[in-house]
Amino acid sequence: MNLQQRIVLLNRLGEYILQDNDNWQAAKQKANFQNSWFTPEFIDLATRNIALAFLQKDKLTGWAQQYNLPTENTAPKNVGIIMAGNIPLVGFHDFLCVFITGHRQTIKPSSKDDVLIKHLVQQLHEWDESTRQLVTFAEMLKGCDAYIATGSNNSARYFDYYFSKYPHIIRRNRTSVALLTGEETPGDLDKLADDVYQYFGLGCRNVTKLYVPEQYDFVALINAFKKYDYLADQHKYKHNYDYMLAVLILNKQFYMSNQSILLAESKELFSPISQLNYEFYNNAAAVKASLTDNADVQCIVGKNHLDFGQAQHPSLTDYADGVDVMKFLREL
Template sequence: MTLSQRKELLVRLGNYMQAKDEQWQQAKHKAYLENHWFVPEFIELSINNIAANFLQPHQLEKLITQYQIPEENPAPKKVGIVMAGNIPLVGFHDLLCVFLSGNIAMIKPSSKDEVLIRHVVKKLTDWDESVNRLIIIGEMIKNCDAYIATGSNNSSRYFEYYFGKYPSIIRKNRTSVAILTGKENEEDLERLADDVYQYFGLGCRNVTKIFIPRNYDFIPLLNTFKKYDYLADHH
């Protein structure tokens, strides 16, 4: 499969993700039923971000140019991908990079985020059967040339043990911090509220610690946070 064909498939996937196809709607609903952290609001947020920020033609072309991806890859490498499951389709970008580069993605999905990634891969293979040779989903991802593994601090020790001798990217727990001056406007605080509460705070970019100056006035911040009070109903 050529680079042009892979790019065309990814653009088509982005359009599909933003459409109202019945099978896609059913997959999203099933993903919620199997993992109630994946509420419809956050599934849609993740999908829309992927479609808008990763799968537009100009964004794919930028990746292709930046990494000088050739039209043909005569000697593809097998890249094992151990995906996390903290937010919907969190492992998609790893898959995107391996697939776009013409290498072979050996995927082990998280049990918490299996429905959506399997559906996306099946859709690609429905459109072009040769995708079956470039994306393989399974429980065992042995004998790969390189690995990308994302998990907790505890699981990262196992990843290091098994994959450390190969070229690898191993990601551990991570969160973000916010530093406030007290001069933030309403829009700043609204965006901070999103960074704290979206995905129930489970994303690696979610803010989990806020640094403030002495005598900070919490009232505007707490008032802004009220927009997510409804999350307390999910337990």
């Protein structure tokens, strides 16, 4: 299978995702049943973003040209992929990178997110039998030529040990932050709510901490966030909210809330589900410098940084942890 054939197949997959196909709808429902964090709303958000940002023919062609991908991969390697399962199809980009470069891949999907990726790969198999040699699934990854593994900081230590002899990319916990000036418009704050709440805040691109100027007035922000009050109807999210509220009260810690999120002052970048940390600053330049070199930060949202509302809309070249997967694959 040559590069152009792979691009055509991927573009067809994007069209399939955007269609109201009965089999596809059934797969999305099954994914929601298997993992209640994967609500229909957020499954549709993730899959539509993939179809429109990743699987358009012109974007795939330009991406391939950027890396001078050859028409034929004459020496394909077998790349093992360990996928995370925190948000729907979070490992799709790794699959896409390996597929378009013409390498083979063996995927170990997360038990929390194996329905959607297996369904989409099965579609490729049905459209072109040769893809069965390019994409397979396994419960254990052995005998691969290279590895891409995503997990927690704890699991990353094991990955480093097991895959140390092979070319590899190992990803750890990351999160995102927003740097506010106090001059944000209502529209900015409305979009910031998307960066915070989408996928219940479970993604590495979700904003889990705000940096705000001293004397910042939180009223407009809290009101803007009310658009997501309905998430409190999800029992798992509400359970986390109630638990964190109890912790804050027992610790006699000051907090603010709009009934769907808890704002608490903290120096921690990572916040629990349903809580958003904030920290005051008096020197924006110093904050920017500390965040730019911080290995725990995936995205910085704000003026002169990533636009508000775009944290969960990565492009083909927005690589997790800032590691260029295509470059890694081209050099195998």
